[in-house]
Amino acid sequence: MNPRDAVAEITGRQPVEVHRLGGGDTAAAFAVRLDDGTTVFAKTAPETMPGAVAAEAASLAWLAESDSVAVPAVHGHTERWLVTEHIPEAAPTPRAAERLGRELAALHAAGAPAFGAAPPGGPADAWIGLAPMRNEPCERWPSFYARHRVEPYLRRAVDAGLLGPDGAEVIGRVCADIDALAGPAEPPARLHGDLWSGNVHWGGQRAWLIDPAAHGGHRETDLAMLHLFGCPHLDRVLAAYQEVSPLAEGWADRIHLHQLFPLLVHTVLFGGGYAAQAVAAARNALRAR
Structure with a gap:
C-alpha cells in the first residue's frame, strides 16, 4: 500500500499532497496534507519487523497517558503503517x-x-x-x-x-x-x-x-x-x-x-x-x- 492510500484508510480523509521525508533505520516517512488542511506524519515498517507498528503505537499511547512528556498523537495504524500528528521542526533552546x-x-x-x-x-x-x-x-x-x-x-x-x-x-x-x-x-x-x-x-x-x-x-x-x-x-x-x-x-x-x-x-x-x-x-x- 502506498502512503496516500494508507493515510486515507487510517484517517478517513483524502490526502492531497505527499512529501517523502526520507527514512531512518527502520522505515520510510512522509508528511501528508489532507483535504481539511491538516498535515499528518506517516511511516511504514518493513515486513521483516512484525509487530513493530503496534509496539510503537502502544509505546506512544503509554507515554502520553503519563501526561508528562510531549509525544505526537496517534491517529491510527495498520499492521504496516502508523499515522501520527505532524510536528514542525524548530531549533532547540x-x-x-x-x-x-x-x-x-x-x-x-x-x-x-x-x-x-x-x-x-x-x-x-x-x-x-x-x-x-x-x-x-x-x-x-x-x-x-x-x-x-x-x-x-x-x-x-x-x-x-x-x-x-x-x-x-x-x-x-x-x-x-x-x-x-x-x-x-x-x-x-x-x-x-x-x-x-x-x-x-x-x-x-x-x-x-x-x-x-x-x-x-x-x-x-x-x-x-x-x-x-x-x-x-x-x-x-x-x-x-x-x-x-x-x-x-x-x-x-x-x-x-x-x-x-x-x-x-x-x-x-x-x-x-x-x-x-x-x-x-x-x-x-x-x-x-
Missing part, C-alpha cells in the same frame, strides 16, 4: 531543554508494573531500531538488564563474529557482577527506551519524544542514552531533571553500564567500531564498582 528535563523526571516517576513490562496492549516481542527486543517482566532491574538486554545481543554479536572471546569475557563479567554494579535499588520507571538524540524532536517551544521502545526499566538508562550520542543543551536537561528528581549517588559512574545495551544493539546492527565501544563501556563499568 535552553528553555526547551530544561522543560524536557522536568518532563522526563515526571515520565519516569509515572512508573511501570515491573522491570521489562511492555506498554498496555503492546507486544512482548518489540523492536529497538531494526533489532528485536524482548519485554519480559522481572522483579529486579539487575537480573532484567543482564538477562533481557545485555546477554541476547552479546550472544548475537559473538555468533556473528563481531565480538571476540576476550571482549565477550569482559562483558560477561559485567553480567556476572551486575548486582554490585547496579547501584541503589529503585522502582521501575516508565522509559522511552530508545532515547538517543535523534528521537528528541524539537518543535515549537519544547522537545517531543518520537520512535519510543517503551518499557519498564531503570531511569538512568534513558539519561545514559542521551549521553551516548549527545543531545543539545544536555547540561540543562540534566540540571532540570535533578531539580525535580535527584539521581542516586554515583549515577554518573553508571552511565557506561547503561550504555552497554545500546552499544551492543549497534554492534549487532552495524558492526564497525561499536564492538570496541561496547567492550570499553564494560571495562569502565567494572572499574566504577
Whole structure:
C-alpha cells in the first residue's frame, strides 16, 4: 500500500499532497496534507519487523497517558503503517531543554508494573531500531538488564563474529557482577527506551519524544542514552531533571553500564567500531564498582 492510500484508510480523509521525508533505520516517512488542511506524519515498517507498528503505537499511547512528556498523537495504524500528528521542526533552546528535563523526571516517576513490562496492549516481542527486543517482566532491574538486554545481543554479536572471546569475557563479567554494579535499588520507571538524540524532536517551544521502545526499566538508562550520542543543551536537561528528581549517588559512574545495551544493539546492527565501544563501556563499568 502506498502512503496516500494508507493515510486515507487510517484517517478517513483524502490526502492531497505527499512529501517523502526520507527514512531512518527502520522505515520510510512522509508528511501528508489532507483535504481539511491538516498535515499528518506517516511511516511504514518493513515486513521483516512484525509487530513493530503496534509496539510503537502502544509505546506512544503509554507515554502520553503519563501526561508528562510531549509525544505526537496517534491517529491510527495498520499492521504496516502508523499515522501520527505532524510536528514542525524548530531549533532547540535552553528553555526547551530544561522543560524536557522536568518532563522526563515526571515520565519516569509515572512508573511501570515491573522491570521489562511492555506498554498496555503492546507486544512482548518489540523492536529497538531494526533489532528485536524482548519485554519480559522481572522483579529486579539487575537480573532484567543482564538477562533481557545485555546477554541476547552479546550472544548475537559473538555468533556473528563481531565480538571476540576476550571482549565477550569482559562483558560477561559485567553480567556476572551486575548486582554490585547496579547501584541503589529503585522502582521501575516508565522509559522511552530508545532515547538517543535523534528521537528528541524539537518543535515549537519544547522537545517531543518520537520512535519510543517503551518499557519498564531503570531511569538512568534513558539519561545514559542521551549521553551516548549527545543531545543539545544536555547540561540543562540534566540540571532540570535533578531539580525535580535527584539521581542516586554515583549515577554518573553508571552511565557506561547503561550504555552497554545500546552499544551492543549497534554492534549487532552495524558492526564497525561499536564492538570496541561496547567492550570499553564494560571495562569502565567494572572499574566504577
